[in-house]
Amino acid sequence: MTEYHPVTADVISDLAALLGGRNVSCDPDKLLSYSRDEVQGPFWQDGCLAEVVVFPEGTDHVAALARYANEKKIPLTARGAGTGLSGGAVPACRGIVVSFEKMNRIVELDRENLTITVEPGVITADINRAAAEAGLLYAGDPCSGDASYIGGNVAENAGGNKVVKYGPTGSHVLALEAVLADGSVTWFGGKRRKDVTGYDFVHLLVGSEGTLALITRIVLKLLPLPAEIVDLLVPFPDVATAVAFVPRIVTEGKVLPASVEFMDRRSINLTERFLNTRLPYSDAGAHLIIQLEGNDTESLADEYERIGDLCLAHGALEVFVADNRNSRDRLWKARKSITESVWAFHPGKNVNEDVVVPTAAVPELMRRLDEVASRLETSYVAFGHIGDGNMHVTVTPDRDLPERESLLHLVQDELYGIVKSLGGTLTGEHGVGLKRRDSIGLFLDGAQIDLIRRVKLAFDPNNILNPGKIVPWE
Ligand SMILES: Cc1cc2nc3c(=O)[nH]c(=O)nc-3n(C[C@H](O)[C@H](O)[C@H](O)COP(=O)(O)OP(=O)(O)OC[C@H]3O[C@@H](n4cnc5c(N)ncnc54)[C@H](O)[C@@H]3O)c2cc1C
Known part of the structure; x- marks a missing residue:
């Protein structure tokens, strides 16, 4: 277990000298709010509280901070917008939380090389907008994109709605400027x-x-x-029919969709209640959202009619076409509000997972989850990026049980066991x-976990960068 230097009054004044007093805060409310992300429930130990929060304004500040923290052996936990769903930005070993919110400039949009260079604190949707204003696409599209920062997206390799066509955040990253643990600054990659x-x-x-x-x-x-985007909202009678249709979009429809999203009946019902709206066929077993893109109205119409006919031929109850901004926004608002609606109606402790299985195994995953849920008197909501086999499963107890905390952990363990047996993995994007x-040891063997530790220590011999994460250390 690494021994760390506490953040004393001397450390605070050193940080103020390095970064400027306005960029250093020990305000108790800030310490608390900058020590949490969006994980619901006490998944971390008590005491993961920042001792100080700092707000660097540029790379020189970050370099000076790392040099100092490395010499003193003080933990540095980077923080983006705090929308994470894994406790990644929680300071597990206390120390200094480094908020990137002041490093929020779009530095350059290079039309010749088709790149955009940004600081880590830029909100993802601002990059989408800046690119679109230049007639270009930045294809990163997490559901949290109106709030999350690009630095957090890169650090998590965020996925989202367009991975099926464009890949996760990492597919769009050409180069990174990084401050290493000892304060040295280096560029990895380039505009190539x-x-x-x-x-x-x-x-x-x-x-x-x-x-x-x-x-x-x-x-x-x-x-x-x-130039043109169309979303199809397609209700199916049950999960298995909806999931079985997904590969047909490519194999028979001959189209690579931008998105294929899945919502089960419970998630549709929750988001309807949350938004006080109604979606068509909300009593259907499952819905898909299929997004198609093109540059020519007629050929896009041909494509979506072909996919629509295919849906109907393979069990869809109906096909609704959202081809204007209003109807598309309404549809995506429903999809993007599912997480918040679960939290609104089941506040506090629930299990909010991000598992991935081979796409064809999704119906079996849900069949076995049904069995676990009824045995343990819990309900679950399942939705997500079905085009990638990435399901968000949120489990809540049906009644307020005194042992609900341990029950939820039991469900989580059972879920992980099922996912592993289906050839899946622990997390797809969160x-x-x-x-x-x-739980990482359920999915990675000892050799891989050891390698993760050795790579970490090669980059960060004093274990100051976000210590206590990814693999157990004790
Ligand atoms: C409603 C909702 C919907 C979501 N939908 C999606 C989705 O569709 N797809 C998806 O992938 N995720 C989704 N998420 C999860 C979350 O938004 C993503 O993980 C996002 O990438 C986190 O970005 P952030 O800026 O909030 O990072 P934070 O939560 O602040 O930090 C995340 C991690 O990044 C590290 N980090 C942050 N900045 C830096 C930096 N500059 N240098 C090094 N490390 C850094 C932190 O230490 C931490 O480990 C969703 C979350 C919510 C609440």
């Missing part, structure tokens, strides 16, 4: 589409959850912005962080 010079450190840092380096600048790839750290 190919690069096999040495190891691929860019994509080692992507998804490293703040444990290997502090990311201070990001170069992202831009793509052509499709990350391991603190919340899933102690």
